[in-house]
Amino acid sequence: xxxxxxxxxxxxxxxxxxxxxxxxxxxxxxxxxxxxxxxxxxxxxxxxxxxxxxxxxxxxxxxxxxxxxxxxxxxxxxxxxxxxxxxxxxxxxxxxxxxxxxxxxxxxxxxxxxxxxxxxxxxxxxxxxxxxxxxxxxxxxxxxxxxxxxxxxxxxxxxxxxxxxxxxxxxxxxxxxxxxxxxxxxxxxxxxxxxxxxxxxxxxxxxxxxxxxxxxxxxxxxxxxxxxxxxxxxxxxx
Amino acid sequence: xxxxxxxxxxxxxxxxxxxxxxxxxxxxxxxxxxxxxxxxxxxxxxxxxxxxxxxxxxxxxxxxxxxxxxxxxxxxxxxxxxxxxxxxxxxxxxxxxxxxxxxxxxxxxxxxxxxxxxxxxxxxxxxxxxxxxxxxxxxxxxxxxxxxxxxxxxxxxxxxxxxxxxxxxxxxxxxxxxxxxxxxxxxxxxxxxxxxxxxxxxxxxxxxxxxxxxxxxxxxxxxxxxxxxxxxxxxxxxxxxxxxxxxxxxxxxxxxxxxxxxxxxxxxxxxxxxxxxxxxxxxxxxxxxxxxxxxxxxxxxxxxxxxxxxxxxxxxxxxxxxxxxxxxxxxxxxxxxxxxxxxxxxxxxxxxxxxxxxxxxxxxxxxxxxxxxx
Ligand code: HEM
Ligand code: SF4
Numbered sequence: 001x002x003x004x005x006x007x008x009x010x011x012x013x014x015x016x017x018x019x020x021x022x023x024x025x026x027x028x029x030x031x032x033x034x035x036x037x038x039x040x041x042x043x044x045x046x047x048x049x050x051x052x053x054x055x056x057x058x059x060x061x062x063x064x065x066x067x068x069x070x071x072x073x074x075x076x077x078x079x080x081x082x083x084x085x086x087x088x089x090x091x092x093x094x095x096x097x098x099x100x101x102x103x104x105x106x107x108x109x110x111x112x113x114x115x116x117x118x119x120x121x122x123x124x125x126x127x128x129x130x131x132x133x134x135x136x137x138x139x140x141x142x143x144x145x146x147x148x149x150x151x152x153x154x155x156x157x158x159x160x161x162x163x164x165x166x167x168x169x170x171x172x173x174x175x176x177x178x179x180x181x182x183x184x185x186x187x188x189x190x191x192x193x194x195x196x197x198x199x200x201x202x203x204x205x206x207x208x209x210x211x212x213x214x215x216x217x218x219x220x221x222x223x224x225x226x227x228x229x230x231x232x233x234x235x236x237x238x
Numbered sequence: 239x240x241x242x243x244x245x246x247x248x249x250x251x252x253x254x255x256x257x258x259x260x261x262x263x264x265x266x267x268x269x270x271x272x273x274x275x276x277x278x279x280x281x282x283x284x285x286x287x288x289x290x291x292x293x294x295x296x297x298x299x300x301x302x303x304x305x306x307x308x309x310x311x312x313x314x315x316x317x318x319x320x321x322x323x324x325x326x327x328x329x330x331x332x333x334x335x336x337x338x339x340x341x342x343x344x345x346x347x348x349x350x351x352x353x354x355x356x357x358x359x360x361x362x363x364x365x366x367x368x369x370x371x372x373x374x375x376x377x378x379x380x381x382x383x384x385x386x387x388x389x390x391x392x393x394x395x396x397x398x399x400x401x402x403x404x405x406x407x408x409x410x411x412x413x414x415x416x417x418x419x420x421x422x423x424x425x426x427x428x429x430x431x432x433x434x435x436x437x438x439x440x441x442x443x444x445x446x447x448x449x450x451x452x453x454x455x456x457x458x459x460x461x462x463x464x465x466x467x468x469x470x471x472x473x474x475x476x477x478x479x480x481x482x483x484x485x486x487x488x489x490x491x492x493x494x495x496x497x498x499x500x501x502x503x504x505x506x507x508x509x510x511x512x513x514x515x516x517x518x519x520x521x522x523x524x525x526x527x528x529x530x531x532x533x534x535x536x537x538x539x540x541x542x543x544x545x546x547x548x549x550x551x552x553x554x555x556x557x558x559x560x561x562x563x564x565x566x567x568x569x570x571x572x573x574x575x576x577x578x579x580x581x582x583x584x585x586x587x588x589x590x591x592x593x594x595x596x597x598x599x600x601x602x603x604x605x606x607x608x609x610x611x612x
Contacts, residue, residue: 038555039568040505042490049501055486111585113592152472167461171541172472172512177556177567184571188578195582203593205600 006218011086011123011211019076020212026069027186030142033062034183063150070143073136086123092133102126110200122219128196131189138185145169145179246292249451253288256321263288266318273520274445274457275467287452294451295350295358297389298332301382302375302409302418303364305334306437307400313523314440333377344378351392359450360393362386362421365402365409369417386424395429395456397446398422401539404434404464411545422463429456432463436539439520442468464514473536474510476518479503497533507552508535515540 012020036058080089106127108114124132147158148165149172166172201208211217221227247255253263264285271280300308331347338346350358364382367374372381390396398421401407409418422430433446446465449457457465474480482488482502489497489506504511510518513536517528529536537551538544547556555566590597 040486040488042488042505043486047485049481049485049487052485052487056484058486059484113585113588152470153475164461170543171547172514173509173538173541173543173547173556176512180555181567181571184567184574187571188574191575191578191582195586199586199589203589203596 005221006206007221007224008216009122009219010084010215011217012215013084013087014215015075015079016083016087017212017215019072019079022068022072023076026065026072027190029065030062030069031183031187033058033065034180037062038180066143066146066150069139070147073139073143091124091129092136099126103130110196122217122223131193135186135189138182138189141182142179142186145175145182148172148175149179248290248292249288252293253318253321258318258321262318266316269316270441270444270448273441274449284448284452288448291451291454295354296332296361296447297347297350297358297393298361299363299382299385299389300333300377301362301364301366301386301402302416303400303402303407305363307363307402307443308332308334310437310440311399311443312440314444316444347389351389355392357394358392359395359397359447360389361397361399362403363399365406365418365420366424367409367416368419368424369415374416383424386421390425390428393428395431395450396421396425397431397433399433399443400438401434401436401542401544404432405542407436408545411543430463431456431459431465434464434469434540434542435515436544438540439468439516439522441520442516468516468520469514469540471514471516471519472511473513473515473518473530474508476516477502477510477530478518479530492533503530503533503535505554506535507550507554509538509541509544509551510536513538513541 036055040055079087080092102121103126106121106125110125110127144162144165147162148169151159151161151163151165154160166175169175169178197208200206206218207214207216222231250263254260264281267285267288268281271284274280274284276283298308331343331350333343336343336346364375366372366382366386368383372383375382377385398404402409402418403421406414406418406420409416410420422432431446433443435442442465445468446457449465449467457467460466460469474483477483479500479502482500483504487496487499487501489501489503491497492506502508508530510530517536518530521528521531535551538547541547553566555568
C-alpha cells in the first residue's frame with residue numbers, strides 16, 4: 001500500500017494567525033458581554049449599589065474589547081494588501097465567473113457531498129472566502145452600530161467618527177436592534193465555521209485545524225508543477 | 239433679534255406693565271439662563287436682551303396634535319414664561335389660546351405676516367397630513383399643508399414643538415392613514431429647530447425661545463436639528479437610578495422588592511438608554527419629578543418612531559420584525575442557531591456515511607505506515 005507524499009506549505013503567516021486568534025477571542029468576549037448587556041441576570045441582593053459595579057465592568061470589558069476588535073480588523077485589512085497570496089483580499093472579494101464556478105464545486109463536493117473533481121484550494125476555498133467576506137461585513141455592522149452608540153459616551157475623536165450613525169439610522173433604538181440581531185448572525189457563522197474546520201480535518205486528514213496554529217498545510221506531491229509535468233510526460237509516452 | 243421698524247415695547251416694559259417687579263424679572267433671567275446651560279454671565283445677557291429688544295412676533299400653529307405641548311409650556315415653572323410668550327405679549331396667533339376667533343383671528347395672522355415679514359418666529363405644534371391633498375386637517379377652510387407653506391415662507395425661523403412636528407409621533411405610526419408628516423420634510427431653506435418630546439419639557443421650550451430672543455439666532459443644534467443644550471445626553475446618562483444599572487441591580491417586575499428599593503428599570507422596559515432628552519436634569523412640573531423617578535420606565539417619547547420601534551413600553555428587547563408578537567432577536571437567534579446545529583449534525587452524519595470507504599482506506603494506509611515504522 002502506497003501513501004502519497006506531502007509537502008509542507010506555509011499558508012498562514014504569523015500576522016494572519018495572530019489576527020485570527022485575537023479576532024476569535026474578541027468575538028467570544030463581545031458575544032458574552034453583549035448578551036449580558038441585553039439580558040442581565042436577576043440578582044436579589046442586599047448589598048449597597050455603591051459597593052457593586054459588575055454591570056459597569058461588563059460594559060467596560062465590552063467597549064475595551066470593541067477597540068481591540070476594531071484595530072485588529074483594520075490591521076487585517078491592511079495585511080490583505082501586503083501579505084502573501086493566501087492572505088490577499090482577492091480570496092474574499094473577486095466576484096468573477098471563475099470564483100462562482102469554484103463555489104459551485106465546493107458546494108457540490110463539501111456541502112452536498114457528491115463525487116467530482118476536488119477544488120484544488122490550498123488557502124481558503126472559494127465558499128469559505130465568501131463566508132469570511134460576510135463575516136467582515138457583519139463586523140463592520142457591529143463596529144458602525146456599536147461605535148455609533150458609544151460615541152456619545154466618549155470624548156475621544158475616534159468614536160466621534162461614528163457619531164453620525166444614530167442620526168442616519170433614525171435613532172439609537174434601531175441601532176441597538178441591528179447590533180443585537182447581527183450578533184446572532186455572527187454566532188451562526190461561528191458554528192458553521194467551527195464545524196467545517198473539523199469536517200475538513202477529519203475527512204481529508206491534512207491538518208486543517210493545526211494550520212491556524214503552525215501556519216502549515218500539507219499538500220500532495222502531485223499538486224506541484226514538476227509532478228504534473230512528469231505525469232504528463234508519462235501519459236504522452238504511453 | 240434686531241429692533242424692528244414698527245417700535246414695539248420690549249419684553250421688560252411689558253412685564254413691568256403687567257406688575258412684575260425688577261426682582262421677579264432678574265430671578266426669571268437667572269433661572270432661564272441656568273436651564274439654557276449658560277455660564278453665570280449669561281444671566282446679564284438674557285436680562286439685557288429682554289430689556290432692549292422689542293418682543294418677537296410669534297405665530298403658533300396647531301395641526302395634528304393633542305395640545306400637550308402648549309399645556310406643558312404654560313406650566314413651565316416660572317409664570318413669566320407663559321406671560322412673555324402667551325399672554326398676548328408676543329403671541330400673535332394661536333388657535334387654542336387667542337381671544338379672537340373666526341375671520342378676526344385669520345386677519346390677525348395675516349396682519350402679523352405682512353407687518354413682520356421675515357421677522358416672526360413660526361412655531362408648529364403637530365404633524366401635517368399630506369394624503370388626499372391634506373384634507374385630514376383643515377383650519378378655516380384651508381389645509382394644514384397650505385397654511386404651513388404660506389406662513390413658513392415669511393418666517394425668520396421655524397420651531398417644531400413636540401414629537402408630532404419633529405417626527406410624526408403617534409399619527410405617523412403604522413399604518414399612518416393620513417400621511418402624517420413631520421415639518422422638516424415639508425419646509426426647506428429655513429432655520430428649523432426640533433424640540434421633540436410628547437410633550438417637550440416646558441422649560442426646554444422656554445429656553446429655546448429665550449435663546450432666540452437673547453442671541454438673535456437659533457441655538458446650537460445637533461446632527462438632526464435638536465438644540466444641543468437639551469438633547470445631547472441620553473436620559474440614561476443623567477438618570478439618578480444609574481448607579482443601580484451599573485451595579486446590575488434591576489427591577490424584575492413592578493411589584494417586587496427591587497422596585498420598592500428603587501432599582502434601575504432597564505429590564506421592565508426603560509428606554510432611557512436610547513432616548514435623548516433633558517428629563518433627568520430638568521425634570522417636570524417645576525422640577526418635581528420625571529417618569530423614572532415616579533417608578534415607570536422612560537417610554538422614549540422624544541425619539542423618532544417610538545410607537546413603532548418594536549418593544550412594548552414594558553419590554554426591553556424589541557420583537558423581531560416578521561416573527562410574531564412574542565419573538566425578539568434572541569428567540570429568532572436561538573432558533574436560527576438551533577436550526578444550524580441540526581443542519582450541521584445531518585451533514586456530519588451524511589459525511590460519515592459517504593466517507594466510509596475513503597475513511598477506511600485512509601485508516602488502512604495509516605496503519606500500514608505505522609507498522610512500517612517498527
Ligand atoms: C462581535 C462583535 C459584537 C457583538 C457580538 C456585540 C454584542 C452586543 C450585544 C448583544 C449588545 C446588547 C444589545 C441590546 O441591548 O439589545 C451590545 C451592546 C452594545 N455594544 Fe456591542 N457587540 C459587538 C461589537 C461592538 C463594538 C465593536 C462596539 C463598539 C464600541 C460595541 C458597542 C456596544 C454598545 C455601545 C452597546 C450598548 C451598551 C450599553 O449602552 O449599555 N459592540 N453589544
Ligand atoms: S432607570 Fe432607565 S434611564 Fe435610569 S439607569 Fe435604569 S435604564 Fe437607565
